Amino acid sequence: MALLRPAATALILILQLFTLSNAHNITKILAKDPAFSTFNHYLSATHLADDINRRQTITVLAVDNSAMNSILSKGYSLYTIRNILSLHVLVDYFGAKKLHQITDGSTSTASMFQSTGSATGTSGYVNITDIKGGKVAFGVQDDDSRLTAHYVKSVFEKAYNISVLHISQVLTSPEAEAPTASPSDLVLTAILEKQGCKAFSDMLKSTGADKTFQDTVDGGLTVFCPSDAAVGKFAPKFKALSAANKTALVLYHGMPVYQSLQMLRSGNGAVNTLATEGDNKYDFTVQNDGEDVTLETDVVTAKIMGTLKDQEPLIVYKVDTVLLPREIYKAVKKAAAPAPKSSKHKPKNAVADGPSADAPGADDDGEVADDKNGAVHVMIKGSSVLVSAIVWLCFGI
Numbered sequence: 001m002a003l004l005r006p007a008a009t010a011l012i013l014i015l016q017l018f019t020l021s022n023a024h025n026i027t028k029i030l031a032k033d034p035a036f037s038t039f040n041h042y043l044s045a046t047h048l049a050d051d052i053n054r055r056q057t058i059t060v061l062a063v064d065n066s067a068m069n070s071i072l073s074k075g076y077s078l079y080t081i082r083n084i085l086s087l088h089v090l091v092d093y094f095g096a097k098k099l100h101q102i103t104d105g106s107t108s109t110a111s112m113f114q115s116t117g118s119a120t121g122t123s124g125y126v127n128i129t130d131i132k133g134g135k136v137a138f139g140v141q142d143d144d145s146r147l148t149a150h151y152v153k154s155v156f157e158k159a160y161n162i163s164v165l166h167i168s169q170v171l172t173s174p175e176a177e178a179p180t181a182s183p184s185d186l187v188l189t190a191i192l193e194k195q196g197c198k199a200f201s202d203m204l205k206s207t208g209a210d211k212t213f214q215d216t217v218d219g220g221l222t223v224f225c226p227s228d229a230a231v232g233k234f235a236p237k238f239k240a241l242s243a244a245n246k247t248a249l250v251l252y253h254g255m256p257v258y259q260s261l262q263m264l265r266s267g268n269g270a271v272n273t274l275a276t277e278g279d280n281k282y283d284f285t286v287q288n289d290g291e292d293v294t295l296e297t298d299v300v301t302a303k304i305m306g307t308l309k310d311q312e313p314l315i316v317y318k319v320d321t322v323l324l325p326r327e328i329y330k331a332v333k334k335a336a337a338p339a340p341k342s343s344k345h346k347p348k349n350a351v352a353d354g355p356s357a358d359a360p361g362a363d364d365d366g367e368v369a370d371d372k373n374g375a376v377h378v379m380i381k382g383s384s385v386l387v388s389a390i391v392w393l394c395f396g397i
């Protein structure tokens, strides 16, 4: 470990430099001109801003406040507005110069509406055509290729990563404007079962907690689904719980708010769950470990393995272990085991790091100062950052 620690620190630094040099922030770029405030507001409200910031090569076709009125006056849902605005995000780089030098005077380029799979056929492609007098026109491919908007000016360019171009009108299409599935059509248990979370879905149903989860979808819901293997391993312990504790444990796997991975990454701290009620906090801590996001309950640390479903207002992540709330497990431990100190961390992750709890080094990471289990957590963090750094170095992502 003595060797790994400096190596990990160096890699973290490299990672951070890499991230910083690539980072752009569309919200900040557009905030410089109040004429785009409405467009900017909706990029954030629909979370398209997060998607834009994550991409390394992107063009944003911004419209001013008066042009935005043409869609806002139609009273669309936020989900429909997201579809329409995603037509304004091209997954290629078009600076002002490139616009005027299009080969053969016309091109068709994929928008984020296409790349997110919401569009069928070519309906997510945007046609860019050089027309007479040095003008450049834009249209959506399926809209009879009518070129409904034209280029006004360049707002911001960072070649060849992000370009923000002002265009005259909102681009839209019947498909983007089509009513989207209403959130209440998102049946959580059906989604879970289709996405390899059958065991967790059964837990939801057997406790009746599925109804609470489902009722929360409309207002925003984040679900952390433990893998089937993790649920299987936990089954005997689960069986031993009282009905009320079973329900609380299951509810502990949901947050009554939509949180994209980007949002989880940027806001480390304690979060409430569906089990939170008055004095029963049932919260856990979201921690950012380089590229990884972990959930720390004080009893276990779970890692987010992937996103199973992201359709705002619902997002479902897969996690590698069942989240054990301290409200249930600390209490049980005290009653069952007379030596809570030594047994505290046995259950899950501690096993892998048992011999390496070199507490002295733990504090200078500064991340876990208030964490009683600091040593063990830091070890887990150090190695997962190291792993992601190595993955990054190998694949150059």
Ligand SMILES: *[C@@H]1O[C@H](CO)[C@@H](O)[C@H](O)[C@H]1NC(C)=O
Pocket: 021, 022, 023, 056, 057, 160, 161
């Ligand atoms: C621009 O994006 C490319 C990947 O397309 C990346 O390698 C490069 O570092 C980025 N450049 C800047 C200045 O951000």
Ligand SMILES: *[C@@H]1O[C@H](CO)[C@@H](O)[C@H](O)[C@H]1NC(C)=O
Pocket: 025, 026, 027, 028, 031, 053, 266
């Ligand atoms: C982008 O900039 C806005 C406004 O300056 C700020 O509120 C937001 O936190 C920034 N987002 C990121 C991911 O840095």
Ligand SMILES: *[C@@H]1O[C@H](CO)[C@@H](O)[C@H](O)[C@H]1NC(C)=O
Pocket: 106, 107, 108, 127, 128, 129, 144, 145, 146, 147
């Ligand atoms: C773009 O639209 C124009 C006008 O409808 C059409 O003439 C042109 O062929 C289209 N370009 C491409 C690449 O599809």
Ligand SMILES: *[C@@H]1O[C@H](CO)[C@@H](O)[C@H](O)[C@H]1NC(C)=O
Pocket: 240, 241, 242, 245, 327, 328, 331, 332
């Ligand atoms: C259930 O939780 C309560 C605290 O709310 C605790 O006293 C009890 O021991 C727990 N029961 C089981 C079986 O874990």
